[in-house]
Amino acid sequence: MSVTTIPVGQDYEVLVGHGVSDQVAGLVPKGAQRALVVHPEPLAELAGPVISSLRSLGLEVLPAAVPDAEAAKDISVAARLWSLMGEAEMTRTDVVVGVGGGSVTDLAGFVAATWLRGVPVIHVPTTVLGMVDAAVGGKTGVNTPEGKNLVGAFHLPVGVLCDLDTLRTLPPADLRAGLAEAVKGGFIADPRILELVEADPADVVDPSSARLREVVERKIAVKAQVVAADLRESHLREILNYGHTLGHAIEHHEHYRMRHGEAVAVGMVFAAELAHRSGLLDAAVLARHRDVLTSLDLPTGYDGATFDELHAAMRRDKKTRGATLRFVVLDALASPTRLEGPSEQLLREAYAAISG
Incomplete structure (x- = not known):
């Protein structure tokens, strides 16, 4: 082939x-x-x-x-x-x-x-x-x-x-978890990835399908373009961390027993909640996060830790500068930006929205 x-x-x-x-x-x-x-x-x-x-x-x-x-x-x-x-x-x-x-x-x-x-x-x-x-x-x-x-x-x-x-x-659960990273590429850069998933979620998890191949190739192309422009994550490359700040904190709390993609899926919904509550992202794109991830049987919420436990882990995130937490968020579909130093109240509200 x-x-x-x-x-x-x-x-x-x-x-x-x-x-x-x-x-x-x-x-x-x-x-x-x-x-x-x-x-x-x-x-x-x-x-x-x-x-x-x-x-x-x-x-x-x-x-x-x-x-x-x-x-x-x-x-x-x-x-x-x-x-x-x-x-x-x-x-x-x-x-x-x-x-x-x-x-x-x-x-x-x-x-x-x-x-x-x-x-x-x-x-x-x-x-x-x-x-x-x-x-x-x-x-x-x-x-x-x-x-x-x-x-x-x-x-x-x-x-x-x-x-x-x-x-x-590959076990089906691992394949689905890996698709969370592909979905991430759809939200930050290439919405066609989201459309491919939405059109036939069952086909996209078939290892032999042309749909899965296109999703894989499109996400690789997204990452290739970003990393070629910013190898050492000094500016643009940070957008690839969409969903990772909370996601990594959850993985750490779970002692890495939770799949990376599952944690990132939750992290993306958290980031979308943050952006929506900050007035950056409309309700339709927030809802689309939950819809796309749910169609792949990926989690969109987490209640295995308190906010304070995860907040401590997030403060060690690589994007943190001094005492300032920095999040990659969206202000529209395929339009990533940074949210620097959100208030603790805002963080708590966003976490409550995914942990309730």
Whole structure:
């Protein structure tokens, strides 16, 4: 089948299609002799075509199984991978390959960014979340007891392979959760994504559907355009954090037992409530948040913590400056802006609206 190529500025490309995992050999930099292939323990079989492709080049391949989901993003896991790289005498011309969801690509990218102050990394995301968000843009990181992604680096991959065939192995709940990040792209930049979901929510969660492929490709294109313009999140890139301020706080409170996309779905509704109550966003777009997310069986409310518990976590958000909380909100569909220093009363009212 056809392969869609989405450039990320002049730096690298994202390839989207069925059966593209084995094209990883074409992305390996010249001079590489070794490849560390990082994958979750349950996905050894999905990593097989990648490993075979790398070995066909004559590379020494070091498969490295890591814990699944957010448990992978721990400094102790990164340290173990650094040890493997040291024992194998990996040099700056060697390569790291991340095969898995967003947690694995975050980890693999972080390890690549920090080994010898930077070695090449290739991402092969196997989840919707990884494809439309985590693997694109060069953000890498691990979690700490104090919060999510507080330790990390910007490190661009040499390429990203989004093999849509891998989505067939994805649990339906994980696929739906990943679509929350795609919906986010619809609200902040490309409303056609929302229209595709609204027209047939059942089809968009079919791993083999053309509708899902278009949603994935459109969201990748949104992110590619934004990160190419602002690699280090100094201005424009912050819009990609829509829904993440409360979302990350919820994930932290839940000890990462809640799926990232589910937390972001709640976070988007919270941000829409904030914008509406601030006089920025009309009631119709606020209602559309709940309607679209509900059609995908994603949560639009949360009552698992008090406002004060989540407020403390939000204050550690990366967008916070000094004592000032900053939120990405909308003043209209596909028109993101920032809300700086909203009153605590306003925050409480918005949280009450999603926790009642």
